[in-house]
Amino acid sequence: MRSDKTPMVFTDHEFTKMMGEFHSAGQWMLDQLALKRGAQNDVAPTQPSAVASESAEDDHQVLDENQSSAQQLTRR
Incomplete structure (x- = not known):
């Protein structure tokens, strides 16, 4: 145009x-x-760092679970 x-x-x-x-x-x-x-x-909340660290821990756990699932799929 x-x-x-x-x-x-x-x-x-x-x-x-x-x-x-x-x-x-x-x-x-x-x-x-x-x-x-x-x-x-x-x-x-009065302690935002605690909320942020809990969120980071949750994210890390999800990443670990995804990585484990991917490793199991590649082993098959």
């Missing part, structure tokens, strides 16, 4: 302004993520 419009070339001023807007938008997004994390931490 072709466009009849020619690509737009930015002047140095337009490019600088656009990059400033991108930077500003990026900073706003980081601030919003920080606020969201702060709100989640307010309602999160």
